[in-house]
Amino acid sequence: MKKKQRKELLKIRGSLDRNQVREKSKIICEKILQFPSFQKASTVMLYLPFRNEVDVMPLIEHLWQENKRVVIPVCEPKNIVIVPSELRDLEEDLAPGTWGILEPKADKMRPVAPEELDCVIVPGVAFDEACNRLGYGGGYYDRFLPRLKEQTPKIAVAFAMQIVPSLDPDPYDIPMDLVVTEDKVYSRP
Ligand SMILES: Nc1nc2c(c(=O)[nH]1)N(C=O)[C@@H](CNc1ccc(C(=O)N[C@@H](CCC(=O)O)C(=O)O)cc1)CN2
Numbered sequence: 001m002k003k004k005q006r007k008e009l010l011k012i013r014g015s016l017d018r019n020q021v022r023e024k025s026k027i028i029c030e031k032i033l034q035f036p037s038f039q040k041a042s043t044v045m046l047y048l049p050f051r052n053e054v055d056v057m058p059l060i061e062h063l064w065q066e067n068k069r070v071v072i073p074v075c076e077p078k079n080i081v082i083v084p085s086e087l088r089d090l091e092e093d094l095a096p097g098t099w100g101i102l103e104p105k106a107d108k109m110r111p112v113a114p115e116e117l118d119c120v121i122v123p124g125v126a127f128d129e130a131c132n133r134l135g136y137g138g139g140y141y142d143r144f145l146p147r148l149k150e151q152t153p154k155i156a157v158a159f160a161m162q163i164v165p166s167l168d169p170d171p172y173d174i175p176m177d178l179v180v181t182e183d184k185v186y187s188r189p
């Protein structure tokens, strides 16, 4: 069920061209910059976009300009955990890792405890209007999100085409606080 939905949604998202991804991503980032929960945060976890994910690079640049800490998820496939690591320099710190997603080189790992994160921007394959999330199926975020402080906002970003009528969440699925698309912002009911 999840598998089929994932494949279908990835295909739909894959149909966007570069310009569409860039234009829609720009609108999404502009919305996020207005959120008090984002503005107040001094340590923010985002992700380095791959395939046709929402491009959040403008947010990374913005955070650095404000002297805030940018943290990215690093996968440890061996034990299916995400290690949050502070990113300081796009050129110096990174190299392609698992699945071709950029990751810090070994000597550029700067682990940050999940409790230190003030805001987390979450990627995903599909979301529903109740802010449930479908990921790539690795279970990485499902295991990571419960380690955040309860009050840390989880803000998902997606294109409008990634919103489905309903996902049937598993007991371990943690809903997002907000899902932001180029057309609309959904809040957790
Ligand atoms: N940009 C970005 N970084 C991220 C994530 C993400 O969703 N986006 N993650 C979010 O978790 C973690 C990486 N998780 C991933 C898990 C699976 C696949 C993947 O490509 N899986 C295969 C199928 C694997 C299988 O056999 O089940 C595929 O889709 O082809 C990619 C990333 C951490 N970093």
Ligand SMILES: Nc1ncnc2c1ncn2[C@@H]1O[C@H](COP(=O)(O)OP(=O)(O)OP(=O)(O)O)[C@@H](O)[C@H]1O
Pocket: 002, 133, 134, 135, 136, 137, 138, 139, 140, 141, 142, 143, 170, 172
């Ligand atoms: N909190 C958890 N503890 C233990 N196992 C989990 C947990 N969350 C998910 N899993 C397992 O991980 C696998 C993937 O889960 P699921 O299909 O929900 O991933 P996803 O949310 O799509 O992916 P991701 O979180 O990586 O983006 C499933 O086999 C599930 O049983």
